Amino acid sequence: MKIKMILILLVFLPLIGCDRYTKVQAVNLLKGQEPISFLDGFFSLTYHENTGAMLSFGAKFPDEVRLMVFTVLVGLVLVIGLIYLMIKPMNKYSFTVGLLILAGGFGNLYDRALNDGRVVDFMLLQLGPLQTGVFNVADVAIMAGVFGFLFISSKLGKRLT
Template identity: 35%
Template sequence: MNKLKFLRYSLFLILITINIGCDQISKSMVRERLDYHEQIQLAGDHVLLTKVENTGAFLSLGDDFSPLAKTLLLNLLPAIAMLGLLFWLFQGRMRLGMALGICCIIGGGIGNIFDRVAYGSVTDFLYIHVGLFRTGIFNFADVSITFGALFIIALGIWKGRKV
């Protein structure tokens, strides 16, 4: 492996690790310091911290699935997707911008999968409300996944070609 490829792959692993680390540290702090549904206002009522254990996926979708369906659709399928993205990432054929977006998606995905396997749910804790804009309750992994996806889309629009 040449030096440039080693540096590139090291950057990918560092970025993925930082994403997982920030996600897990923030969730650990919330689990230890907030009671379930306790609310802490950060910017008036525009940004709230509140602890929710989500047994489903985004916006609690799948919360009412059977245990087998949850295992398959919320643990196994995302784990296979993360492995596929990792394999694709380390093929070395994508542009750096695309790779950085993929790293964010992988880091966030692994963070949420880890929670589901280790705790049986994903700890969500951030809520934003500004004017008509309101979010569901989310976590750092969700931010990472969303940022990665939007970054890839923006690159595609900005470059006007395949990213």
């Protein structure tokens, strides 16, 4: 339990704080401005509010449905997930990837609660005609957790952990 508390203090809470800070900065510095491009357009900072989930899935749902799915249901799943992580015996790698996913989820949930169901996104990657959707730090944490989970679930990951 001690290692779990240390990881919560070193991974979970700082990620939520970093996500919150960067979203506040995006609102203050990017909202209403033209995108700022770096590395010949590979990386851009641009303000976007997402009422849906990844790649705006569900953005066109009625307001009541979006509230129930993306705030109430997601909030319930996140709380259950955190309780599960805390009581289930697991190695520090599995616990950490779980924390990454939950920290991202809680970061976006907190944003929805503050912004009338919207999440602030502000980063975009583009390579020629290929581009990501606009995303934020919470989304990066979620994706890092998912890739970490896939790795530790692989044969190589199982040998290393």
